[in-house]
Amino acid sequence: MSWNFRVLRGLARMTFAQQLILLALVPATLATLAAIAVLTRQHLGNLTELMRANAQTVAMQVATVAQAPLARMDRRALQRTAQSGTYQPNVQQVQIWTEDGEIVANSETVDRARGEGLQVVVPIVSDDGRHNGKVMVEISLGAVQSARRSVWLNVVLVLAISLVGVGLAGWWAARRISEPIRALGKAVDRLGAGEDASVAIEGTSEVRHLQHGFNQAARALAESHGLLQSRINEATAELARKNAQLEVASQAKTRLLAAASHDLRQPLHALTLFSDGLANGETDPVKLQRIGHIRECVDSLDRLFSELLNLSQLDAGVLQPQWTDFPLDRLFDEISRNFRPVAEQQGLRLVARKTDVWVRCDYVMLSRILNNLVSNSLRHTIEGGVLIGARRRGKGVRIDVVDTGVGIALQHQARVFEEFYQVEPTGRQAARGARGMGLGLATVQRLAELLNTRVELSSRLHKGTCVRVLVRSAPAALAASASSPTITGLEEEASLANVRILVIDDERTILEGLTVVLSNWGAEVLAAQTRAEALALADTWDQPPDVVVSDLLLQGGDNGLDVIAALERHPRGIGPGTARLLVTGETKPDRLREVASAGITVLYKPVSPRVLRQAIQAQRLAALQLG
Numbered sequence: 001m002s003w004n005f006r007v008l009r010g011l012a013r014m015t016f017a018q019q020l021i022l023l024a025l026v027p028a029t030l031a032t033l034a035a036i037a038v039l040t041r042q043h044l045g046n047l048t049e050l051m052r053a054n055a056q057t058v059a060m061q062v063a064t065v066a067q068a069p070l071a072r073m074d075r076r077a078l079q080r081t082a083q084s085g086t087y088q089p090n091v092q093q094v095q096i097w098t099e100d101g102e103i104v105a106n107s108e109t110v111d112r113a114r115g116e117g118l119q120v121v122v123p124i125v126s127d128d129g130r131h132n133g134k135v136m137v138e139i140s141l142g143a144v145q146s147a148r149r150s151v152w153l154n155v156v157l158v159l160a161i162s163l164v165g166v167g168l169a170g171w172w173a174a175r176r177i178s179e180p181i182r183a184l185g186k187a188v189d190r191l192g193a194g195e196d197a198s199v200a201i202e203g204t205s206e207v208r209h210l211q212h213g214f215n216q217a218a219r220a221l222a223e224s225h226g227l228l229q230s231r232i233n234e235a236t237a238e239l240a241r242k243n244a245q246l247e248v249a250s251q252a253k254t255r256l257l258a259a260a261s262h263d264l265r266q267p268l269h270a271l272t273l274f275s276d277g278l279a280n281g282e283t284d285p286v287k288l289q290r291i292g293h294i295r296e297c298v299d300s301l302d303r304l305f306s307e308l309l310n311l312s313q314l315d316a317g318v319l320q321p322q323w324t325d326f327p328l329d330r331l332f333d334e335i336s337r338n339f340r341p342v343a344e345q346q347g348l349r350l351v352a353r354k355t356d357v358w359v360r361c362d363y364v365m366l367s368r369i370l371n372n373l374v375s376n377s378l379r380h381t382i383e384g385g386v387l388i389g390a391r392r393r394g395k396g397v398r399i400d401v402v403d404t405g406v407g408i409a410l411q412h413q414a415r416v417f418e419e420f421y422q423v424e425p426t427g428r429q430a431a432r433g434a435r436g437m438g439l440g441l442a443t444v445q446r447l448a449e450l451l452n453t454r455v456e457l458s459s460r461l462h463k464g465t466c467v468r469v470l471v472r473s474a475p476a477a478l479a480a481s482a483s484s485p486t487i488t489g490l491e492e493e494a495s496l497a498n499v500r501i502l503v504i505d506d507e508r509t510i511l512e513g514l515t516v517v518l519s520n521w522g523a524e525v526l527a528a529q530t531r532a533e534a535l536a537l538a539d540t541w542d543q544p545p546d547v548v549v550s551d552l553l554l555q556g557g558d559n560g561l562d563v564i565a566a567l568e569r570h571p572r573g574i575g576p577g578t579a580r581l582l583v584t585g586e587t588k589p590d591r592l593r594e595v596a597s598a599g600i601t602v603l604y605k606p607v608s609p610r611v612l613r614q615a616i617q618a619q620r621l622a623a624l625q626l627g
Contacts, residue, residue: 028166029159036155044148048141051090051118055139058088059122063135066096067124070104070132078105085137092117093138096124099131116141184214321362321451325474328357328390328397331367335388339374348378349385357390357397360474365447369455372440373401373467381405384464392473399469408459416457417445496616497522502537504528504550504563505583514549517609531558531566538567544574546623547616552584552595552602560584561598576626579619583607 062085069077078096082105085094096105117138124133180202187199198215201208332352343350359366370388377386384404391398408416448455448469459465501523505511511527518525526545528534531554538544548567550560560582567573574580584595585605595602601619603611 025163025166029163032159032162033155036158040148040151040155043151048118051139051141052120054088054090055118055120055137056122058085058091058094058139059120059135059137061085062094062096062137063122063124066105066135067126067132070096070098070124071126073104075104079107081105082107085135090140090142091137092140093136095136097134097136099133104133116145180210184210187214187218321365323360324363325358325360326363328359328399329355331363331370332388332390334367335370335374338371339378339386343378343385346378346381348381348383350374350378351385351387353387353389355390357392358474359397360472361451365451366469366471369444369447369469370399370401372444373469376440377401377403377405377465377467380465393470395473397471397473399471400466401469402464402466404464407461407463407465408457409461413457413459417441417455495522496613499523499547499616499620500526500543500545501547501549501616502526502528502534502545504534504548504554504560506530506551506553506555510551517612521613530555531563534563535566535570538570538573541572544572544578546577547579547581547620548574549581549583549616552582552586561594561600564600577623579616579623581615581619583612 062081065084066078066081069081082094082096085091086107093106093108095103095107097103117140119136119138121134121136123131124135126132180199183199198218201212201215332355336350336352340350374386374388381403382405386404387400387402389400389402391400444455444467451471453470456468456470457465458468496518499522501518503511503514503518503525504527505514506529508529511529515525515527526537526541528537544567548564550563552560554560554563564574564580568575580600582595582598582600582602583605584602586595601615603615607615
């Protein structure tokens, strides 16, 4: 860093008043020093010339007196002559020389210290004009040196007095000039804090003009600030009103979805049960094909209602992560079994890469996330296929779901995780009718938030999409005893032959459908529509049923939880060895919270026969272990 730059930076750090004082001191100091230097030089020069003239006079006097003694070479007289010269003021030495340069007389002062001197040489001229010798007079310059010291003392004194005077004058002027500027600075601070920022108009005309302009600007800014604040208040109030309206609309939407979902789930549940029973004993290929189409339609409706149920459960806050350690490959195998037939039917490949990675997560939530992603990828893929894989990333695991589908345009990528947001299908995708309800990815996002993780999406239009889910990894040694909490983990379906099952539902069609399905599986079915009918059956049976499957909401204000509790209190009622299972079409948040706190396994309508059978088997196995 150069010296000039340091000086400039130091000046920039000074206050305005300090700069004004410095501006007054520096020129005054330089001018004073220059004037004193010139005057001192002139004074000392005059003094030196005066001393030289004095020495010249003394030398001429000695030369005049020494003319006769030198002609006689009277050394004693010459010495007295030289001695008389040293008596003159400031004379240090007098010498008389012959023409040949021989010193014939020399006299020096002995009563004062000898210092720097000035020598003057004058010739000794005879009456006839001949040079007989010379006289050298050395005069002391001590007076000049003393005068020089005196001058410097005076210079310092005058300079100090001048600097003090100039400094005081500069300080006064700086204060006078900078005071309005400091007042403006304080006013700016008050203006920034939203306070009154007007300043008094005083000082020079330039300063008064500046103050007047500042006051006008401050008033205009205050008016603008007031107007802006009023608009902000109006906008805030309007936003609050709109938020209240949105909240009311959201609650109305939730109630509408809950009511519509419940009313539609009942017949759909019955349709699911009856459609499964249609194929029993049927051999006609045409009828079997039609039954297959019916099942496809029922499955499609089932998926749509499952998405609504997932959203209702998330809104109700009844879903909380159950952290377990499990091998990711088990979940990949389950997804492969569930979706491989769908992929093959569409002419696509579904690849789930083998992995030895263990993760710490909620099995059901992660399963729902990946199922939604794979289902969404298959729905929007025309050619190619879908790949599921996992890679370790530090202390976590990244799960990738990659497809070769139509891709998502950049303008839609930020919104595909919003509820009910759909991208309009085009081309072959539109012809195939590949549309959902716009809830799959929204559910994925909500579940990821519950798991404290994030979902990343990258997509290129007409190229494909990759969705990444980040989860925590778990060491295999710590997770060796972990098991999946899902009821779909049963690899082999146990027989339900001669298993006594009590079915309670106030919908006659659902009751008939359950009776048909369970009877086809070999179970002995007891059916009741109300609490009274269920208790009447308990009065007549020889032994309690092995399984109780009850709807949640029944006629007369009863619900399945109350009926199960009444059967538990009945003298011939159910005990720990009886499995309990609730089936409901409710999606209201308070109902979902009530069901979640009951401690009984719940299935949500519509329930496919496969899921129903697996649930019955799992609950019966658990009840047998308790009994």
